[in-house]
Amino acid sequence: MKILVIYYSRSGNTQKIGEKIASELGCDIEKIEDTQDRSGIIGFLRSAYQAIRGKDTTLKPYNKNPQDYDLVIIGTPIWASRPSIPISTYLKENKGKFKDVAFFCTYRGTGLKDTIEAMKEITGKEPTATLDVTDSEIKKGAYDHKIESFIKNVKKGG
Ligand SMILES: Cc1cc2nc3c(=O)[nH]c(=O)nc-3n(C[C@H](O)[C@H](O)[C@H](O)COP(=O)(O)O)c2cc1C
Numbered sequence: 262m263k264i265l266v267i268y269y270s271r272s273g274n275t276q277k278i279g280e281k282i283a284s285e286l287g288c289d290i291e292k293i294e295d296t297q298d299r300s301g302i303i304g305f306l307r308s309a310y311q312a313i314r315g316k317d318t319t320l321k322p323y324n325k326n327p328q329d330y331d332l333v334i335i336g337t338p339i340w341a342s343r344p345s346i347p348i349s350t351y352l353k354e355n356k357g358k359f360k361d362v363a364f365f366c367t368y369r370g371t372g373l374k375d376t377i378e379a380m381k382e383i384t385g386k387e388p389t390a391t392l393d394v395t396d397s398e399i400k401k402g403a404y405d406h407k408i409e410s411f412i413k414n415v416k417k418g419g
Pocket residue numbers: 269270271272273274275276305306308309312337338339340341342343367368369370371372395396
């Protein structure tokens with residue numbers, strides 16, 4: 262099974278989880294990058310405002326085509342109980358190109374259900390597996406067991 266991990270990460274948490282998943286699976290990985298500067302407090306506020314309004318962004322060019330993969334594992338931080346703007350933009354741009362999907366989210370602890378629902382709605386796909394990791398689990402490094410069971414589900418789903 263050919264698998265791609267794609268993720269966006271503003272401050273490194275989603276990147277950490279995405280890299281761990283890709284290294285466990287030995288699969289391709291691509292970071293989605295935004296043309297907008299989202300750093301600092303201004304970037305935070307702008308991102309929250311845009312997420313609430315359901316805005317899109319302009320992404321930097323990315324290389325991998327999801328159509329070339331049996332499964333695309335999509336990772337996002339949760340922004341205002343929604344997928345981050347770069348990931349919702351990516352999903353819209355690639356709608357119809359996904360065979361199977363799995364989702365993972367990083368977050369402080371609120372808005373998971375709405376985020377997963379939004380990702381299902383945009384892709385039109387039911388995920389074969391989902392994973393969520395909180396900021397405090399990431400800080401403590403207490404997420405290996407979650408990644409293990411996510412990977413089991415990914416393999417079962419395929
Ligand atoms: C604009 C913005 C909105 C956020 N909204 C939420 C939220 O609704 N619920 C939540 O639990 N965490 C929220 N967070 C926290 C992030 O989801 C969390 O810190 C995540 O791990 C960041 O991932 P990253 O380091 O990959 O960017 C928000 C963060 C940002 C920047």
